Amino acid sequence: xxxxxxxxxxxxxxxxxxxxxxxxxxxxxxxxxxxxxxxxxxxxxxxxxxxxxxxxxxxxxxxxxxxxxxxxxxxxxxxxxxxxxxxxxxxxxxxxxxxxxxxxxxxxxxxxxxxxxxxxxxxxxxxxxxxxxxxxxxxxxxxxxxxxxxxxxxxxxxxxxxxxxxxxxxxxxxxxxxxxxxxxxxxxxxxxxxxxxxxxxxxxxxxxxxxxxxxxxxxxxxxxxxxxxxxxxxxxxxxxxxxxxxxxxxxxxxxxxxxxxxxxxxxxxxxxxxxxxxxxxxxxxxxxxxxxxxxxxxxxxxxxxxxxxxxxxxxxxxxxxxxxxxxxxxxxxxxxxxxxxxxxxxxxxxxxxxxxxxxxxxxxxxxxxxxxxxxxxxxxxxxxxxxxxxxxxxxxxxxxxxxxxxxxxxxxxxxxxxxxxxxxxxxxxxxxxxxxxxxxxxxxxxxxxxxxxxxxxxxxxxxxxxxxxxxxxxxxxxxxxxxxxxxxxxxxxxxxxxxxxxxxxxxxxxxxxxxx
Amino acid sequence: xxxxxxxxxxxxxxxxxxxxxxxxxxxxxxxxxxxxxxxxxxxxxxxxxxxxxxxxxxxxxxxxxxxxxxxxxxxxxxxxxxxxxxxxxxxxxxxxxxxxxxxxxxxxxxxxxxxxxxxxxxxxxxxxxxxxxxxxxxxxxxxxxxxxxxxxxxxxxxxxxxxxxxxxxxxxxxxxxxxxxxxxxxxxxxxxxxxxxxxxxxxxxxxxxxxxxxxxxxxxxxxxxxxxxxxxxxxxxxxxxxxxxxxxxxxxxxxxxxxxxxxxxxxxxxxxxxxxxxxxxxxxxxxxxxxxxxxxxxxxxxxxxxxxxxxxxxxxxxxxxxxxxxxxxxxxxxxxxxxxxxxxxxxxxxxxxxxxxxxxxxxxx
Numbered sequence: 083x084x085x086x087x088x089x090x091x092x093x094x095x096x097x098x099x100x101x102x103x104x105x106x107x108x109x110x111x112x113x114x115x116x117x118x119x120x121x122x123x124x125x126x127x128x129x130x131x132x133x134x135x136x137x138x139x140x141x142x143x144x145x146x147x148x149x150x151x152x153x154x155x156x157x158x159x160x161x162x163x164x165x166x167x168x169x170x171x172x173x174x175x176x177x178x179x180x181x182x183x184x185x186x187x188x189x190x191x192x193x194x195x196x197x198x199x200x201x202x203x204x205x206x207x208x209x210x211x212x213x214x215x216x217x218x219x220x221x222x223x224x225x226x227x228x229x230x231x232x233x234x235x236x237x238x239x240x241x242x243x244x245x246x247x248x249x250x251x252x253x254x255x256x257x258x259x260x261x262x263x264x265x266x267x268x269x270x271x272x273x274x275x276x277x278x279x280x281x282x283x284x285x286x287x288x289x290x291x292x293x294x295x296x297x298x299x300x301x302x303x304x305x306x307x308x309x310x311x312x313x314x315x316x317x318x319x320x321x322x323x324x325x326x327x328x329x330x331x332x333x334x335x336x337x338x339x340x341x342x343x344x345x346x347x348x349x350x351x352x353x354x355x356x357x358x359x360x361x362x363x364x365x366x367x368x369x370x371x372x373x374x375x376x377x378x379x380x381x382x383x384x385x386x387x388x389x390x391x392x393x394x395x396x397x398x399x400x401x402x403x404x405x406x407x408x409x410x411x412x413x414x415x416x417x418x419x420x421x422x423x424x425x426x427x428x429x430x431x432x433x434x435x436x437x438x439x440x441x442x443x444x445x446x447x448x449x450x451x452x453x454x455x456x457x458x459x460x461x462x463x464x465x466x467x468x469x470x471x472x473x474x475x476x477x478x479x480x481x482x483x484x485x486x487x488x489x490x491x492x493x494x495x496x497x498x499x500x501x502x503x504x505x506x507x508x509x510x511x512x513x514x515x516x517x518x519x520x521x522x523x524x525x526x527x528x529x530x531x532x533x534x535x536x537x538x539x540x541x542x543x544x545x546x547x548x549x550x551x552x553x554x555x556x557x558x559x560x561x562x563x564x565x566x567x568x569x570x571x572x573x574x575x576x577x578x579x580x581x582x583x584x585x586x587x588x589x590x591x592x593x594x595x596x597x598x
Numbered sequence: 599x600x601x602x603x604x605x606x607x608x609x610x611x612x613x614x615x616x617x618x619x620x621x622x623x624x625x626x627x628x629x630x631x632x633x634x635x636x637x638x639x640x641x642x643x644x645x646x647x648x649x650x651x652x653x654x655x656x657x658x659x660x661x662x663x664x665x666x667x668x669x670x671x672x673x674x675x676x677x678x679x680x681x682x683x684x685x686x687x688x689x690x691x692x693x694x695x696x697x698x699x700x701x702x703x704x705x706x707x708x709x710x711x712x713x714x715x716x717x718x719x720x721x722x723x724x725x726x727x728x729x730x731x732x733x734x735x736x737x738x739x740x741x742x743x744x745x746x747x748x749x750x751x752x753x754x755x756x757x758x759x760x761x762x763x764x765x766x767x768x769x770x771x772x773x774x775x776x777x778x779x780x781x782x783x784x785x786x787x788x789x790x791x792x793x794x795x796x797x798x799x800x801x802x803x804x805x806x807x808x809x810x811x812x813x814x815x816x817x818x819x820x821x822x823x824x825x826x827x828x829x830x831x832x833x834x835x836x837x838x839x840x841x842x843x844x845x846x847x848x849x850x851x852x853x854x855x856x857x858x859x860x861x862x863x864x865x866x867x868x869x870x871x872x873x874x875x876x877x878x879x880x881x882x883x884x885x886x887x888x889x890x891x892x893x894x895x896x897x898x899x900x901x902x903x904x905x906x907x908x909x910x911x912x913x914x915x916x917x918x919x920x921x922x923x924x925x926x927x928x929x930x931x932x933x934x935x936x937x938x939x940x941x942x943x944x945x946x947x948x949x950x951x952x953x954x955x956x957x958x959x960x961x962x963x
Contacts (some may be wrong), residue, residue, distance in 0.1 A: 106774050107770065107773035107774055129962075133882030159841070196696075196775065197775065199773070199774075240796055251941070258823060295943065318754070324753075324754065324757075375614050376946065376947060381753065382676055383899060383950065383952075386896060386899045387946055389892070390896065390940075391939070391940075393892075393935045393939055394940065397932070397935050397936050400928050400930050400932075401930060401933055403933065477609070512892075516761055519758070520761065520762075523754055527754070553769075554771040554772060555765055555768075555769040555828060556765075556773060557764075557767030559762045559763065559764070559767075559768075559769060560766050562758055562762025563743070563744045563759050564761065565762075566756070567744075567747045567748065570748070570751050570752075572753045581869050588947070
């Protein structure tokens with residue numbers, strides 16, 4: 083009884099704060115507009131106030147579900163009581179927020195000077211075009227009732243972690259299906275493999291033709307990030323070196339390619355395929371230059387040094403010192419594009435090329451992982467001292483990992499510059515390094531399918547959420563945090579990771595020891 | 599020493615290190631000779647100006663760097679969102695000053711005065727309390743929500759969580775308060791661009807009020823922190839937890855609460871630095887925390903991460919390097935970050951645990 087009230091209170095306060103936050107960032111309005119778009123009820127950009135009620139109801143349902151999930155397996159009336167408590171608490175917070183902002187707005191205070199989302203027009207919509215107190219009462223009643231309904235619904239379905247359970251079931255099913263005797267016979271039959279590969283190849287060949295250029299652009303970006311992710315996966319995922327300046331190699335690759343092929347500022351006009359090779363070589367050399375002196379550093383020191391190196395490269399490219407060579411902040415335009423039997427590459431050709439390179443990259447990364455060097459990397463990642471004691475040349479292996487990672491980045495950079503026909507210093511900010519690192523971690527460290535999935539989730543999904551343009555990064559940041567708490571081993575963890583996953587319910591070993 | 603040299607193996611890395619070191623020393627010597635006896639482009643007054651700017655910015659870096667170092671010392675994680683904690687403090691200070699400017703002062707204080715100019719000292723104290731309080735609250739919540747569930751996870755996991763929190767906070771501030779730049783409303787006695795004129799080498803150099811104020815305040819805060827860590831019971835338990843969590847728990851120290859308090863303290867320092875930043879520089883927006891955050895982390899590493907005097911020294915040094923480095927090396931001022939990061943790389947190549955850091959045990963690295 084006490085716990086359920088406490089849970090309800092906690093859920094209520096949390097969701098009340100979430101409501102106020104959503105209100106202040108203007109999401110309540112945008113959400114209502116989106117619901118109108120989906121239901122087709124918007125009349126000439128006029129959003130009916132009913133949509134606002136639907137938004138509130140969704141929020142309330144989640145409040146109720148959260149309140150219920152705190153009490154595990156409990157009686158129906160307890161679930162409903164918790165839901166009602168949560169709804170009332172969040173409703174009271176919402177009541178206060180609406181009443182205060184509404185009264186101020188009606189009174190003529192210019193809230194939008196400080197909180198730009200609270201301009202009078204939006205506020206009038208949020209008040210249902212009526213008085214602040216009447217609107218606030220509606221909020222209170224609606225949130226309470228929908229939270230009650232949510233708790234009841236959650237009790238009926240009693241779903242708990244259904245998402246993560248569902249995902250795990252699906253994965254075990256798929257993998258057990260692969261392990262099944264008949265299936266594995268088929269898979270290991272070379273003819274069957276050839277047929278499957280042929281089907282996948284044909285599908286990959288025809289997809290870009292049917293997608294249209296918008297999708298080719300997005301998927302091309304995803305493919306470039308897969309290449310980057312594969313490279314960083316060798317450095318971070320395999321050999322365990324935390325490198326936060328991966329963008330430096332990407333930038334050197336892109337600039338080498340651009341400067342060797344663009345008409346300005348040098349007009350060298352090198353053969354494109356040679357230029358790609360040059361990009362890879364220059365990036366690798368950059369890796370060598372960075373790696374030789376610093377790879378003895380460990381952990382966070384290495385992270386900050388490489389981060390600094392990435393910034394150094396970007397600032398140098400932009401600076402007056404190198405403007406004659408790199409064209410400074412303006413960037414390099416008209417970067418060379420490859421020919422295909424006399425015709426300049428179009429988006430479909432690029433997509434094909436990228437797909438091919440991603441497949442080759444996956445193949446190389448897979449072979450590397452299974453090689454002796456790959457096992458040495460994993461040994462270094464798990465315990466450097468032990469690895470050294472078993473006779474592994476840790477320094478050399480780590481340098482090799484960095485060089486290979488840099489080579490991938492150089493290739494990706496050349497493709498990036500060529501596809502965009504432009505490259506400028508602002509393409510290579512710290513955020514690129516962070517994004518690639520997130521791809522590796524979110525996908526699952528050291529896991530190749532993980533890199534592919536991570537790139538799709540982190541670079542593809544945000545493109546799909548164009549509707550919510552302004553809120554993309556906000557959601558991205560929150561998702562990273564949630565992901566690390568709920569599923570720290572990544573979406574598709576590598577098979578042989580030695581991570582102990584700290585589950586949410588059971589405190590980690592260290593915490594237990596400390597508490598006792 | 600000689601034994602040490604005998605055991606030295608000439609790896610390619612070491613040769614490269616020696617070559618780089620010699621190169622840097624020769625270049626530095628040549629540059630210092632040039633600036634001292636050769637060109638003479640900059641007079642003593644200009645150097646004085648660089649010195650003042652460097653100390654002021656260095657004080658703020660030091661305050662933020664202490665936050666990184668405290669958290670790192672206890673949890674061995676980079677609190678990547680620390681710059682965003684400072685940014686929210688800047689916003690809180692801005693709103694406090696705007697509010698004080700909007701409140702009319704009682705008639706006794708004088709005609710047509712607002713609260714801010716009638717009682718500037720009280721208003722400033724309250725502003726700093728608002729900024730520091732907000733940042734402390736954000737730091738506390740950050741630890742509760744984003745870091746506490748991840749204790750004992752592999753090292754990279756909390757780092758990604760911190761990066762996520764950083765992105766979230768930055769965009770939340772943009773969505774809440776809008777992307778435009780805002781300007782701090784200083785009280786009249788601390789008006790930006792006013793200051794004392796100090797004669798240096800026949801010319802006058804301005805020591806701005808805001809600069810002097812920020813510097814003095816940052817020194818005071820650092821002294822207060824030092825006393826807190828060295829003399830109080832909380833400081834003692836913080837040091838104990840940093841040394842060994844389990845042993846500290848066995849001695850009856852509530853580890854979770856000490857960690858929370860550490861985040862609160864680093865939040866307070868970051869918030870104060872944020873308000874100083876606003877008061878001294880004036881313009882700010884939601885990006886204000888990002889660059890100082892990275893710089894301060896650099897400063898913390900430069901001094902030896904986990905080491906509080908190291909963070910203070912690293913911050914000051916980084917500030918001075920940024921303001922004087924380009925002139926000393928005869929480079930453009932847009933390269934000041936390159937110089938700062940290059941110095942960091944060089945320091946770490948030759949002293950891998952930072953200037954004041956002790957060699958860390960394997961577990962802590």
